[in-house]
Amino acid sequence: MNIGIDIDATITEMPAFFAILSKAFRAAGHKVYIVSYRGIDGRDETLQELADYGIEHDGLYLSDNWGESIAAYKGRMARELDTDVFFDDMPEAFLDMPEKTQRFWLCDPRVYKLDAVVAKLTEVMRFGKD
Secondary structure, three states, X not given: OEEEEOHHHHHOOOHHHHHHHXXXXXXXXXXXXXXXXXXXXXXXXXXHHHHHHOOOOOEEEEEOOOOOOXXXXXXXXXXXXXXXXXXXXXXXXXXXXXXXXXXXXXXXXXXXXXXXXXXXXXXXXXXXXX
């Protein structure tokens, strides 16, 4: 499998979890790609930050096009890296991802009103309507 993981409010929110997860995926022969909307200017600092967290990975991908939306960038990277799974804290980051990519949303209750999110998701769910 190819796994994509965001940094800010994803890895940074639970670094020990993602360190264990990245090591386990790689030990099992899977590829772990770190994909962030951070700019490429901070590449060295970001590599050091990931090393400090104990994150193992097969590549770091940072944005070099601030005119591209987060959804477009993350979707493009998911396609280019052929991701099977993607972890991110921003649901809008999933909007342009390939259908095959399974999405894991780190939903921070300090940011999102979970009762409102669940109500809206329930309202728009397609189960039983096909």
